[in-house]
Amino acid sequence: MKDEKGTKVSRRNFLKLSGATAAGAAGLLSGGLSGLTVGPREVFAKDELKVGILDPYSGPYADSGREQTNGALIAVDEFNRKGGVLGRLVTTVQEDTATNPGTAVQKGKKLIDEVGVKYIVGTVASNVGLAVSALCQEKKVIYMSVGCHSDDITVGEKAHRHTFRPTCSNTMLARATASYIADKFGKKWYFITSDYSWGHTGRDAFKKVLAAKGGKVAGEDLTPLGTTDYSSFLLKVRNARPDVLIVSLYGNDLVSCVKQFNQFGMRKEMQIGGPLNGLEMARVIGKDSNAGYWGMPWDVTVNTKGSRDFTAKYKGKYGKIPSWRAYLGYVGMQQLLAGIERAKSPDVRKVIPAIEGTSFDGLKANQSYWRDWDHQCIQDTYCGRAKSGAEVKHEDDLFEIVAMKKGDEVAHSRAENPVKLEAL
Numbered sequence: 001m002k003d004e005k006g007t008k009v010s011r012r013n014f015l016k017l018s019g020a021t022a023a024g025a026a027g028l029l030s031g032g033l034s035g036l037t038v039g040p041r042e043v044f045a046k047d048e049l050k051v052g053i054l055d056p057y058s059g060p061y062a063d064s065g066r067e068q069t070n071g072a073l074i075a076v077d078e079f080n081r082k083g084g085v086l087g088r089l090v091t092t093v094q095e096d097t098a099t100n101p102g103t104a105v106q107k108g109k110k111l112i113d114e115v116g117v118k119y120i121v122g123t124v125a126s127n128v129g130l131a132v133s134a135l136c137q138e139k140k141v142i143y144m145s146v147g148c149h150s151d152d153i154t155v156g157e158k159a160h161r162h163t164f165r166p167t168c169s170n171t172m173l174a175r176a177t178a179s180y181i182a183d184k185f186g187k188k189w190y191f192i193t194s195d196y197s198w199g200h201t202g203r204d205a206f207k208k209v210l211a212a213k214g215g216k217v218a219g220e221d222l223t224p225l226g227t228t229d230y231s232s233f234l235l236k237v238r239n240a241r242p243d244v245l246i247v248s249l250y251g252n253d254l255v256s257c258v259k260q261f262n263q264f265g266m267r268k269e270m271q272i273g274g275p276l277n278g279l280e281m282a283r284v285i286g287k288d289s290n291a292g293y294w295g296m297p298w299d300v301t302v303n304t305k306g307s308r309d310f311t312a313k314y315k316g317k318y319g320k321i322p323s324w325r326a327y328l329g330y331v332g333m334q335q336l337l338a339g340i341e342r343a344k345s346p347d348v349r350k351v352i353p354a355i356e357g358t359s360f361d362g363l364k365a366n367q368s369y370w371r372d373w374d375h376q377c378i379q380d381t382y383c384g385r386a387k388s389g390a391e392v393k394h395e396d397d398l399f400e401i402v403a404m405k406k407g408d409e410v411a412h413s414r415a416e417n418p419v420k421l422e423a424l
Contacts, residue, residue, distance in 0.1 A: 047088060048088060048089050048090070048091045049084065049085050049086070049088040049089065049090050049091070049340070049346060050091050050092070050093060050115060050116065050117050050118075051076075051090065051091070051092050051093075051117060051119050051120075051121060051333070051336065051337075052092070052093050052094075052095070052108070052111035052112070052115065052117035052119065052120040052121070052122075053069055053072060053092050053093070053094040053095070053120070053121050053122045054094075054095055054097050054104055054107060054108060054111070054120055054121075054122040054123050054128075054132060055068050055069045055094070055096070055097060055122040055123065055124065055329075056096065056097045056098060056099040056123075056124055056125070056128075057069075057094075057096040057098075058096055058098045058099075059097075059098045059099035059100070060099055060225060060226050060251040060252040060253060061099045061124045061125055061250065061251040061252075062099075062251075063251070063280040063281070063284075064124045064147065064250075064251060064278075064280055064323075064325045065096075065097070065122075065124055067280050067322070067323050067325035067326045067329070068122060068124065068146055068147050068325045068326065068328060068329035069094060069122065069329060070314070070317075070318055070322075070326050070329065071314065071322060071325065071326035071327055071328065071329030071330035071331075071333075072092070072121055072122070072146070072329035072330060072332065072333035073092065073317075073329075073333075074310070074313050074314055074317060074326075074329075074330050075329075075330050075331075075333035075334040075337060076090050076091075076092060076333060076337075077313075077317070078313075078334070079337050085337050085340050085341055086340065086341065086344070086345075086346065088346075090337060093111060093115050093117065095107035095108075095110065095111060097122075097123060097124075097125075097128050099124065099125045099128060099225070099251075100128065101127050101128050101130075101131035102131075104123065104128045104131055104132050105131050105132065105135050108120060108132050108135050108136070109135065112135075112136075112139050112141055117141070118141055118142065118346060118348050119141065119142045119143075119144070119336055119340075119348075119351075120132065120136060120141060120142070120143045120144070121143075121144040121146055121329070121332050121333050121336060122144070122146050122147070122329070122332075123145060123146065123147060123148055124147045124148070124250075124251075124325075125148070125196070125198065125225075125250075126148040126149060126150030126152065126153065126196065126197045126198035126201075127150075127196045127197050127198070128148075129145045129147075129148030129150070129153055130148075130150070130152060130153065130158055130197060132145070133145060133153065133158070133159075133160050133162075133163040134158075134160070136160070136162050136163060137160040137161065137162045137163065137422065140162060140348060141162060141348065142162055142164070142336065142348055142351060142352065143160075143162055143163045143164070144164050144166060144332040144333070144335070144336050145163055145164065145165045145166075145167075145332075146166055146167065146328045146329055146331075146332035146333075147167060147325060147328050147329075148165065148167070148198070149167060149168065149169060149170050149173065149198055149201075149202070149275065149276065150169075150170060150197040150198040150200075150201045150202075151169050151170050151171055151201040151205070151412070152197055152201060153165050153169070154169060154374045154375055154376040154417075154419070155169065155171075155374070155412055155417045155419060156417070156419060157419075159374060159375070159419045159421060160421065160422060161352065161375075161421040161422040161423070161424065162348070162352065162422075163375060164335070164355060164370065164375045164377070165375060165376055165377060166328060166331045166332040166335060166377045167297045167328050167377070168295070168297045168377075168379065168381045168407075168410075169201075169376060169411065169412070170198070170201045170202040170204075170205045170275055171201075171205045171208075171410070171411070171412055172381045172405075172407065172410040172411050173202070173205070173275045173276065173295030173296075173297075173381060174202070174205030174206045174208070174209050174275060174295065175205070175209060175381075175405060175409070175410035176295060176381040176382060176383050176403060176404070176405040176410050177206075177273065177275070177293060177294065177295040177383040177403070178205070178206045178209035178210065178246075179209055179213070180293065180383045180402065180403045181244055181246075181271065181273050181293050181383075182209065182210060182213045182215060182244075183213075184293075185243050185244050185271040185293075186243025186244060186271075187210060187213055187214065187215030187216060187243065188215065188216045188218050188241075188242045188243045188244070189206070189210055189215060189216075189217060189218060189242050189243065189244045189245070189246050190217075190218045190219045190220065190236075190237045190240050190242040190244075190245050190246070191203050191206070191207075191217065191219070191220035191221070191245075191246050191247075191248070192220070192221050192223060192230070192233055192237070192245065192246075192247045192248070192249065192257065193220065193221070193222050193223065193247075193248040193249075194222075194223060194224075194225055194248055194249050194250065194253060195222040195223060195224055195225065196225060198248070198250070199222075199248040199249070200248075202248035202274065202275035202276075203220070203246070203248045205275070206246050206248070206274075206275070218240040218241070218242040219236060219237070219240045219242075221233050221236065223249070223253070225253065226252070226253065227253055227256070228252075228256050229256075229260075230256060230257045230260045230261075231260060231264075234257075234260060234261060234264050234266065237266070237270075238264070238266065238269065241269075241270075242270055243270060243271065244270060244271045244272065244273060245261070245266070245270055245271070245272045245273075246272075246273060246274050247272065247273075247274040248274055248275055249274065250276055250281075251281065254274075254276075254277065254281050255281050255284045255285050258272065258285050258289060258290075258291060258292070259285060259286075259289050261291070262288075262289040262291065267291055271292065271293065272291055272292040272293075273292045273293040273294055274292070274294055274295070275294070275295045276294060276295050276296070277292065277294035277296070277384070277386060277399075278294075278296065278323045278324050278325060278399075279300075279321070279322075279323035279324070279396060279398060279399070280323050280325060282386060282398040282399065283395070283396070283398070287387070287388055287389065287392040287395075287398065288388060288389060289388070290386040290387060290388040290392075290398055291386050291388060292385075292386050293383055293384070293385055293386070293402070294383070294384050294386065294399075295381070295382070295383060295384075296324055296381075296382040296383070296384040296399070296401070297324050297327070297328060297379075297381065297382070298324040298327040298328070298363070298364070298382070299324060299382060299384055299399055299401055300321050300322060300323075300396070301399070301400060301401055302363065302364055302365075302382075302401065304363055304364060304365060306361050306362075306363035306364075307363040307364070310322065310327065310330060310363055314326055314330075320396070321396040327363070331362060331363070331368075331377075335355065335360065335370075335377075336351075336355075338360070339351050339352075339354045339355035339358075340354075342354040342355075342358070349424050352424060353424075355370055356370055356371075356372035356375070357369070357370060357371070357372040358370055362377070362379050362380070364379060364380040365380055365404070366379075366380050366406055366407070368380075368407070371411075373414065373419070373421065374412075374417055374419050374421070375421070376411060376412070377407075378407035378408060378411055379407045380404055380405070380406060380407060381404070381405050381407060381410050382401050382403065382404050382405075383401070383402055383403040383404075384399040384400065384401055384402065385399065385400050385401075385402045386398060386399060387399060387400060
């Protein structure tokens with residue numbers, strides 16, 4: 001049996017982690033499941049409902065991939081404790097994308113053609129997500145693009161009928177965050193951008209907000225995914241003397257850039273920010289170097305009953321506070337399984353319309369809902385401030401929400417996104 005990292009799980013550890021009885025665990029283990037599930041197989045009347053999870057467990061986004069999968073497994077636990085979905089035990093088969101589109105497609109084909117899954121949840125990097133989206137459309141498999149923020153996932157010709165995006169687009173994040181940064185810190189910005197779809201659309205979304213406010217681009221650079229040394233770029237930034245450095249970087253790339261930004265003493269010279277930051281990166285950046293204003297799909301400080309309940313479940317299972325990556329994994333899996341229940345059938349052609357147009361509790365102040373015409377989840381979107389130094393009260397006290405926008409205020413309108421999804 002494998003855990004969320006794809007490694008073997010012993011019978012003893014399975015019993016500890018799932019809390020199943022010895023007889024029940026033996027039944028589960030005999031099925032060769034990849035996800036940790038709960039309860040004896042005998043209580044389920046029908047076959048398993050298998051869901052594929054594609055997340056990065058190696059490479060620059062590995063920490064995010066593990067968090068995202070952990071959150072998805074909380075949703076699996078919830079449904080299985082209630083009797084599964086349509087009387088079936090929900091199981092997961094997990095594969096490592098290694099943050100590589102080719103690897104992700106290969107692993108996706110394995111899940112679809114060999115394992116026989118009809119649903120895939122996951123991915124972090126948007127270039128990976130776009131490749132998986134195209135594959136799932138071809139194979140007629142539902143894809144919950146849990147953690148991909150490039151506009152292209154639900155905007156324009158690369159959007160697909162079999163793909164749903166539970167998280168915010170880059171445009172949503174920019175409209176919630178860039179306006180706040182411009183009004184508070186100035187309108188002369190320098191851009192350092194990861195050279196792939198997510199980085200490009202993040203930069204472009206921030207530029208649109210800046211242009212609307214009459215701002216100026218002081219300079220910009222593209223950096224390959226996996227860059228570790230940002231010194232030459234930061235020297236160019238310093239010489240340009242912007243008000244704000246906007247970094248469309250993520251994972252280890254963001255960690256390296258923010259740490260070096262601090263080492264260069266640039267916090268005294270300008271502000272820093274961008275489309276995304278989160279706990280799994282801020283923990284590595286460290287409280288003394290944590291800085292900036294960032295887009296966030298969710299944060300543990302969102303004070304709703306749903307958020308508090310999710311946080312308690314996550315902390316109880318994993319012994320730590322969830323990041324917004326874990327939240328996205330949870331919502332993506334929860335919405336897929338809820339859609340199958342509403343459809344009263346595992347048939348993909350029935351599940352897709354059972355998700356389209358529905359509202360749900362996204363654990364935020366306002367209800368979240370699925371648009372039927374682009375499959376974007378419309379939801380509250382946040383700007384978070386990175387906390388540092390003495391104001392950090394415990395190891396995960398690293399952000400505070402400083403602004404929130406309702407989803408309808410920041411998402412693409414239909415006029416801005418004249419997408420036409422395929423027929424079923």
